[in-house]
Ligand SMILES: Nc1nc2c(c(=O)[nH]1)N=C([C@H](O)[C@H](O)COP(=O)(O)OP(=O)(O)OP(=O)(O)O)CN2
């Protein structure tokens with residue numbers, strides 16, 4: 001069969017990569033009777049989502065392997081830490097997603113062709129928050 005005539009539609013490529021870490025937190029701004037005001041921990045899952053206007057050889061938005069500095073940051077600075085050491089205000093999933101987007105843009109983006117679109121943070125199997133980076 002000849003597949004050379006299959007048309008390639010115009011559109012945008014998006015990639016994502018999942019990371020995880022374990023950390024403790026509490027949300028002190030909540031009422032004392034709220035369970036999340038007490039110290040507790042989560043197995044956090046973080047997904048970074050990237051796009052690029054054009055693919056780099058051999059057809060990547062960004063080589064998944066080039067996201068290794070983000071994994072190193074999570075492993076050394078967040079894994080088995082208390083998130084209050086890192087974030088000044090209540091470390092909700094929403095704020096954590098925004099903070100991680102900022103760190104990624106500052107420290108990983110300059111060395112890769114892709115641009116960060118969003119960061120999704122999952123605290124539990126059923127709860128997640130996503131921060132969408134504004135158009136740049
Ligand atoms: N919008 C948000 N709401 C809540 C956050 C948050 O970051 N953003 N965080 C919490 C707590 O951290 C809590 O640990 C997680 O909440 P919840 O989903 O209620 O956790 P459970 O697994 O215990 O949920 P159940 O459905 O009750 O089992 C609270 N809210």
Ligand SMILES: [Zn+2]
Pocket residue numbers: 025036040041042123
């Ligand atoms: Zn929590």
